[in-house]
Amino acid sequence: QVQLEESGPGMVKPSETLTLTCTVSGASVSNSYYWGWFRQTPGKALEWLGSVYYTETTYYNPSLQGRVSILLDTSKNQFSLRLSSVAAADTAVYYCASHLVLTGIDLWGQGTLVTVSS
Amino acid sequence: EIVMTQSPATLSVSPGERVTLFCRASQNINTNLAWYQQKPGQAPRLLIYGASTRATDIPVRFSGSGSGTEFTLTIDSLQSEDIAVYFCHQFNNWPPEYTFGQGTKLDIK
Numbered sequence: 001q002v003q004l005e006e007s008g009p010g011m012v013k014p015s016e017t018l019t020l021t022c023t024v025s026g027a028s029v030s031n032s033y034y035w036g037w038f039r040q041t042p043g044k045a046l047e048w049l050g051s052v053y054y055t056e057t058t059y060y061n062p063s064l065q066g067r068v069s070i071l072l073d074t075s076k077n078q079f080s081l082r083l084s085s086v087a088a089a090d091t092a093v094y095y096c097a098s099h100l101v102l103t104g105i106d107l108w109g110q111g112t113l114v115t116v117s118s
Numbered sequence: 119e120i121v122m123t124q125s126p127a128t129l130s131v132s133p134g135e136r137v138t139l140f141c142r143a144s145q146n147i148n149t150n151l152a153w154y155q156q157k158p159g160q161a162p163r164l165l166i167y168g169a170s171t172r173a174t175d176i177p178v179r180f181s182g183s184g185s186g187t188e189f190t191l192t193i194d195s196l197q198s199e200d201i202a203v204y205f206c207h208q209f210n211n212w213p214p215e216y217t218f219g220q221g222t223k224l225d226i227k
Contacts, residue, residue, distance in 0.1 A: 044220070046162065046205060046207070048218075059213035059214055060214065061214060061216070095162075101212065102150060102168065103152075103167045104152030104164045104166075104167035104207065105152070105162070105164060106167075106173060110161055
């Protein structure tokens with residue numbers, strides 16, 4: 001059974017960089033899947049942040065204006081999210097997930113709340 | 119950017135009812151649409167992809183239809199465990215467009 005689990009700090013200060021890690025169990029990040037990050041603010045819709053393909057090709061949401069980067073670590077079977085210059089508007093529940101191009105997002109982590117506050 | 123609009127925002131329902139949720143895309147997305155169910159404190163769960171294909175282990179009472187810009191999710195004979203928020207999601211122009219609707223919340227009448 002494939003499982004994804006997010007880890008990282010629950011609080012980040014404004015202007016700092018948010019870093020989260022997703023650990024994959026039951027499958028290899030070298031499988032031909034996309035490994036992505038999403039977030040959800042209270043009462044608001046889901047937002048895609050970016051994804052990395054098993055080839056390490058990355059795709060990012062243009063609305064984040066270059067603040068986001070995603071890395072694949074095949075040695076640890078993990079992938080990570082870095083979001084720079086955070087502000088209060090980046091407070092959200094962050095999810096890691098796996099997906100293909102045309103079949104939706106079929107596996108999600110449980111989510112982790114990150115609060116941006118001084 | 120493709121905007122996804124769901125209606126209604128909230129729907130009061132009773133067990134046993136047939137429930138229909140709507141999702142409209144601001145431009146043609148063919149059948150590149152998925153539906154998700156999200157319960158409080160949980161991650162979304164994929165129900166439907168390709169507008170009408172049920173994901174693995176999804177009960178047959180969930181069905182999706184539509185193409186182009188108009189889509190529906192129907193729940194036949196609603197069960198109490200179906201009380202949740204439902205999101206639609208388009209991936210017609212991915213990458214980089216991967217956008218979600220605002221959700222429809224079902225609550226008990």
